Amino acid sequence: MDTTATMLHLKLPTDPRWVNIAEKNIDEILVDHAYCEQKAASSCISLIVQYPERQEIVETLTPIVAEEWEHFERVIKQLKKRGYQLGKMRKDEYVAELLKFIQKGGKEENRLVDKLLMCALIEARSCERFKLLSKHIQDDELKEFYYELMISEAGHYTTFITLARDVLPREEVDKRWQEFLDYEAKVLENLEPRSDRMH
DSSP, X not given: OXXXXXHTTOSSOOOTHHHHHHHHTHHHHHHHHHHHHHHHHHHHHHHHHHOTTOHHHHHHHHHHHHHHHHHHHHHHHHHHHTTOOOOOOOOOHHHXXXXXXXXXXXXXXXHHHHHHHHHHHHXXXXXXXXXXXXXXXXXXXXXXXHHHHHHHHHHHHHHHHHHHHHHSOHHHHHHHHHHHHXXXXXXXXXXXXXXXXXX
């Protein structure tokens, strides 16, 4: 298995074809990436708004909102520099499938943990793909850009796991995390690599 995927505990590495497809359609990838950063910021805001009584969530996620929005702005600059426009947001099939795995009923703590673990999983997969882009695309500026973002996303991934372990006992969170990882591998296995998607 790919070393990066292993380090992130992902059960299935990205299809090797994805990098080649992405590089040939970098304008589409940058557009989708911009919206991924916007949605990451929005997800953190939603968690803060839904759980204002949880001080750890508020204090931890507030600076991440700012960081994700800064990433959004940086992707926009990369688009503009290359003569591309933002374009319209597209449906994210990957995230849509992950959302199906989140518990809809039961205890509030379990639903919160699921939301945090989903965020962690998206950050982990983004980190893996940023690493692939930083290693394999020809554009030197984008190589450096994605290397920097890879480091940031890796930090976010661990942050969401830590927040989940503050909500429920570690063994419960870790068990659920393994279930998420298994489910995500199946989702990825059934999704064809897309030329216009980061995930």
